[in-house]
Amino acid sequence: MVKTVRIGVLALQGAFIEHIHSLNTLRGVEHISDVVEVRTKEELAGVDALIIPGGESTSIALIAERCGILDDLREFSRTKPTWGTCAGLILLAKQAIHTKKGGQQLLNALPMTVSRNQFGRQVDSFTIKLATPCLESISSDKGADSENAFEYVFIRAPAIVSVDDPEVESLVSLPPGYGQTEASENGLLVAVKYRNILGTSFHPELTSDNRWHQYFVRMALGAGSA
């Protein structure tokens, strides 16, 4: 029997509809059985993989806590395919800096420190096209240019400022200078894979190029198989 995945998108706050649209463009391309919004622990228990969208990480954490789903999210992200984008990446981290006074609840699934709003405020949002080796095996019919570069959208984005485990795979870094105040040879890390987790600080759901979604669906399809 062909394995299929039921993918959930955490729908408490932020850009969840856009992720659902991107995933829906992959129906018929990848083996997706369903794409659903997740707001309760029962809905979470019914999905094979989860996307935590961008938005406001403090609000998502607060709402999750009030809805009594925060510990279930912690448990889910320990073992099941989970992708955090932007605010979702912040939530998945072990530690966040430049948070509001008093800090914020995190899921502690990614052994790393992220810096909130590393690139400035909403008005400092930017896009950048970058060649992306991990997407090379995925063919793109939409959005990508002739070099197959992916167009990255950064909106009050976090950056990964330190990684605590050699198992964390670096997938995308920005060219030096972006979001950095001091000269450095290396640009900031903005996409990682760690075991069952994908963490990206940009918004792939805001472009018509669905290769990052396809990458995650393939991760989810591969999970648990030998």
Ligand SMILES: NC(=O)CC[C@H](N)C(=O)O
């Ligand atoms: N676009 C975004 O998701 C922004 C995230 C925001 N900086 C936060 O702290 O949650």
